Amino acid sequence: MIAELGLAALWLSAALSVLMMISGAMGLRDVASPHALYARPASVVQAFLAVLAFFLLLYAFAITDLSIKLVATNSHSAKPFIYKLTGTWGNHEGSMLLWVAVLALSGGLLGGLERRLPEKTMSATLMVQGFVALGFYAFMLLSSNPFERLPVPALEGGGLNPLLQDIGLAIHPPTLYVGYVGLSVAFSLAMGALITRQVTPDFAKVMRPWVLGAWVFLTFGITAGSYWAYYELGWGGWWFWDPVENASLMPWLAATALLHSVTVLAARDALRTWTIMLGVLAFSMSMLGTFLVRSGVLTSVHAFAVDPERGSFILGLLGLYIGGALVIFAMRAGSISEGKRFTVTSREGALVFNNVMLSAILAIVLLGTLYPLLTEAFDVRVSVGPPYFNPAGAIFAIPMFIVMAVGPLLRWKDDKPARIQFELALLAAVAIAIVALVAILGDYSVLAVLGLALSVALGIGALLPLKGRNIRRVPTATWGMIAAHFGVAVSLFGMASESAFTSEKLAAMAPGDSEVVADWNIQLESVDPVAGPNWTAIEARVLAARGDEEPTELGPQSRNFWSPPQPTSESALVTRWDGQLYVVVGDSAGIDANGNERWQIRVWWKPFVTFIWYGGLLIAFGGILSIIGRLQVDLKRRSAKAQGKARRADVEALSGDKPGSTAAPEPAE
Amino acid sequence: MRLWFAILALMAAPVLAQQSMPPAPYAYTQLEDPALEAEATELMETLRCLKCQSQSINDSDAPMAGDMRHQVRSRILAGESPDAIRSWLTQRYGDYVSYQPEVSSTTWPLFAIPLLLLLIVGGVLFTRLGKRRSDKGTE
Amino acid sequence: MRLAYFIPLALFLFFAGLAGYQLTQPKEQNVRSQMIEQPLPEFTLEPALEGMPGVSRADFVEGQPRLLNIWASWCLPCIAEAPHLERLREEGVEIIGIAVRDRPEAVADFLNRYGNPYSRIGSDDISELMLEIGASGVPETYVIDAAGNIRYQHIGDIRADTVPLLLEKLEEVR
Numbered sequence: 001m002i003a004e005l006g007l008a009a010l011w012l013s014a015a016l017s018v019l020m021m022i023s024g025a026m027g028l029r030d031v032a033s034p035h036a037l038y039a040r041p042a043s044v045v046q047a048f049l050a051v052l053a054f055f056l057l058l059y060a061f062a063i064t065d066l067s068i069k070l071v072a073t074n075s076h077s078a079k080p081f082i083y084k085l086t087g088t089w090g091n092h093e094g095s096m097l098l099w100v101a102v103l104a105l106s107g108g109l110l111g112g113l114e115r116r117l118p119e120k121t122m123s124a125t126l127m128v129q130g131f132v133a134l135g136f137y138a139f140m141l142l143s144s145n146p147f148e149r150l151p152v153p154a155l156e157g158g159g160l161n162p163l164l165q166d167i168g169l170a171i172h173p174p175t176l177y178v179g180y181v182g183l184s185v186a187f188s189l190a191m192g193a194l195i196t197r198q199v200t201p202d203f204a205k206v207m208r209p210w211v212l213g214a215w216v217f218l219t220f221g222i223t224a225g226s227y228w229a230y231y232e233l234g235w236g237g238w239w240f241w242d243p244v245e246n247a248s249l250m251p252w253l254a255a256t257a258l259l260h261s262v263t264v265l266a267a268r269d270a271l272r273t274w275t276i277m278l279g280v281l282a283f284s285m286s287m288l289g290t291f292l293v294r295s296g297v298l299t300s301v302h303a304f305a306v307d308p309e310r311g312s313f314i315l316g317l318l319g320l321y322i323g324g325a326l327v328i329f330a331m332r333a334g335s336i337s338e339g340k341r342f343t344v345t346s347r348e349g350a351l352v353f354n355n356v357m358l359s360a361i362l363a364i365v366l367l368g369t370l371y372p373l374l375t376e377a378f379d380v381r382v383s384v385g386p387p388y389f390n391p392a393g394a395i396f397a398i399p400m401f402i403v404m405a406v407g408p409l410l411r412w413k414d415d416k417p418a419r420i421q422f423e424l425a426l427l428a429a430v431a432i433a434i435v436a437l438v439a440i441l442g443d444y445s446v447l448a449v450l451g452l453a454l455s456v457a458l459g460i461g462a463l464l465p466l467k468g469r470n471i472r473r474v475p476t477a478t479w480g481m482i483a484a485h486f487g488v489a490v491s492l493f494g495m496a497s498e499s500a501f502t503s504e505k506l507a508a509m510a511p512g513d514s515e516v517v518a519d520w521n522i523q524l525e526s527v528d529p530v531a532g533p534n535w536t537a538i539e540a541r542v543l544a545a546r547g548d549e550e551p552t553e554l555g556p557q558s559r560n561f562w563s564p565p566q567p568t569s570e571s572a573l574v575t576r577w578d579g580q581l582y583v584v585v586g587d588s589a590g591i592d593a594n595g596n597e598r599w600q601i602r603v604w605w606k607p608f609v610t611f612i613w614y615g616g617l618l619i620a621f622g623g624i625l626s627i628i629g630r631l632q633v634d635l636k637r638r639s640a641k642a643q644g645k646a647r648r649a650d651v652e653a654l655s656g657d658k659p660g661s662t663a664a665p666e667p668a669e
Numbered sequence: 670m671r672l673w674f675a676i677l678a679l680m681a682a683p684v685l686a687q688q689s690m691p692p693a694p695y696a697y698t699q700l701e702d703p704a705l706e707a708e709a710t711e712l713m714e715t716l717r718c719l720k721c722q723s724q725s726i727n728d729s730d731a732p733m734a735g736d737m738r739h740q741v742r743s744r745i746l747a748g749e750s751p752d753a754i755r756s757w758l759t760q761r762y763g764d765y766v767s768y769q770p771e772v773s774s775t776t777w778p779l780f781a782i783p784l785l786l787l788l789i790v791g792g793v794l795f796t797r798l799g800k801r802r803s804d805k806g807t808e
Numbered sequence: 809m810r811l812a813y814f815i816p817l818a819l820f821l822f823f824a825g826l827a828g829y830q831l832t833q834p835k836e837q838n839v840r841s842q843m844i845e846q847p848l849p850e851f852t853l854e855p856a857l858e859g860m861p862g863v864s865r866a867d868f869v870e871g872q873p874r875l876l877n878i879w880a881s882w883c884l885p886c887i888a889e890a891p892h893l894e895r896l897r898e899e900g901v902e903i904i905g906i907a908v909r910d911r912p913e914a915v916a917d918f919l920n921r922y923g924n925p926y927s928r929i930g931s932d933d934i935s936e937l938m939l940e941i942g943a944s945g946v947p948e949t950y951v952i953d954a955a956g957n958i959r960y961q962h963i964g965d966i967r968a969d970t971v972p973l974l975l976e977k978l979e980e981v982r
Contacts, residue, residue: 235728242723297830311831326817333813344798380775385768387715690909693934719944736935761942763842
């Protein structure tokens, strides 16, 4: 029954998305049309049904219903319960259902709660949202039905890939999907505003929380994914610029640019076309990521669908939505004026500069990611990796960080650089001092040194807006900005420090041997076989001591899972405030001179590597603060409005006059 | 993210109870001289493992990657320059084996487009920001 | 309608066209050697088992074109290709084998079980020759002409329909 109910719910919500689309279109043609009434309720009900379908699948995985094909292929009755649940989205169909459920849910929230936009724009927005949802329902129902039954229930499931049997899977994909899909709302809003020519500060204020929310989830998802790969893959890397990583970074870059330009639009009524373009771009990048990950065009083997039919389906959707949006943009953008003017040395000026830099970085990542696809059309295979992305990205990232340190100190509209000359001199002095210091200390790569210097300058710059202000009176949203910018500095510091100062030791050790890595002393105690619920392993007992301190015992493992059969490496970590020790055990390395068996032990000391993820969390936290801040302002404004209304009603009742032409005062942004 | 790739790599090449042979001498042994080892590591991080799709040979446990590490380390030890080793490999496997594209007839757009981008960025910034001073106050 | 507003659309259409085209193309899985039409590099490999000669470049440079077969006893597809190698040998082709990361006992055991089509077998414990000729996996088979030039690379196991192809290539380079 579960499967049939789920499938029925999906079909129903697909039908409701059609209703949403048509009713929205009616509303767009004529706001007063009686048919326009259905769009909002339809969006809410389809959200309910799609989420229901997802929970039904979750339940099927929880009880390991082996009559459902998806469960039988991807789950196993002996798997720990938590991984049975997370296994729901550890495969193509299930993750697609999660994606669709979140898409429907955001559509429902939008339709159910958003009352600030003109009704016509809202109708257009819901129409676009319904149209987008419909495409994904079609994709699910026609080419990747998660509820397909097996003719005969399987006796046992195929099991989940052991690398995915980790808490990382519980966190990383869902947060990323929420981020990707949140951008669909930004897209629909941008299209709604473009179609009805309502690109106004009010529209920007409606769009901002969606962009912020999606961005927070993307930030968190990327951070979690990076840390997951770092500890799970067992080679100590946290970012490799491979296509799948880039697929998640590109929407983030676009969303970051969008976030800033929508702020300019909301506060200053400038950058109208640019904001719309970024709204389209951000969602295109989400869809592009989905396409690259699931079509298999970039790497031949893939965890998800290698089915070219699915690839063509997503490409079709991509063409329909993004192609369509870009056609409308090309036709309409000319009729939207750019909005208010400003000078170079203003807050807007700095934001525009960094928006352009972010877009340029995005272009570099896009180019490097897609380039192998281009050459393969001519039967040439090339690889584009870190040695390309790092310097090419840095060309634009370095000026961006410099402007980022200074931008928040500038005033809106027009400012004199002389006003902040003390701050400028301070930041420049700090950066130069650090470059000099590191250059004396040793021979490090240029990018790492620049990264260190910029990160410290940026960290100070991020806190400078607090200077001379009463800390208690600083608005929450400003705290958000400070936290996020400071987070970027922290993260950059971690990256630069890891790349410059990491020490690595690779050794064949017999029990009793010891090695030195940086200021750590590593001793191998013993190597023993151990067994878990669905794996066996060899586990090394390693004692790690820093200087004279008491040694910490570590147990890195080299595991072999049996369903499906596959080896993994379980790293062991010692986290200190100033870095992480990372220990991995490999294969046997033969017998030493004394007849003892030796083992491959690989140890890294990575100074401040954890700052990369602390920074990421801080950035996401800044986003949350910013949302809270905006909500506070919004609620205050609403209650002020309500009070104003009440007061006017009182006045009216007392005097019997008509209401005055002066509107209730709105608190300034 | 990157995990997917590792998974695939593992799926693509099911680990047979393959070789019981000891790995090549320098596959898992660092060079004595830290400077040479640093040179080798820097190079190995930018060479692509041929058997595992999306990993550098420095990060891979595939036997072939181990043999490639051995080649790199022993050639560095023999005094060969990293660039010479890289081109020795690209002569045999094409640009695919190196994560660091060199300017060639097949990769020039990778370098031309960022330059073009610099021009565009300069142009956009100039038209957006540069002329605003003059028409300030027209709004 | 400014022309600049059409640039995003144009870029997108270019990408969509490319991606669409690539979806219809079979995906190249292998890394092909760039050493085709190049002379075989100098090398000398020890015999992979007792009683058979080892292999060096000199073994390829006289008389007739030969096949260079890279294999290993731990490689499953190598079992599948053994009968087809045998057929090639019966056609009068000289096949020189390279056993990769293999032990003499295992090599001997494999040959006992699945037949020995090789005139000589070299042992390549650290992928020396593989790296020299741009081979990326096991099994692979190369056509080497009488002057010692690499002329053709076959990646993967030899199937029944590969046999005539290889014979044709051998004839071509004669």
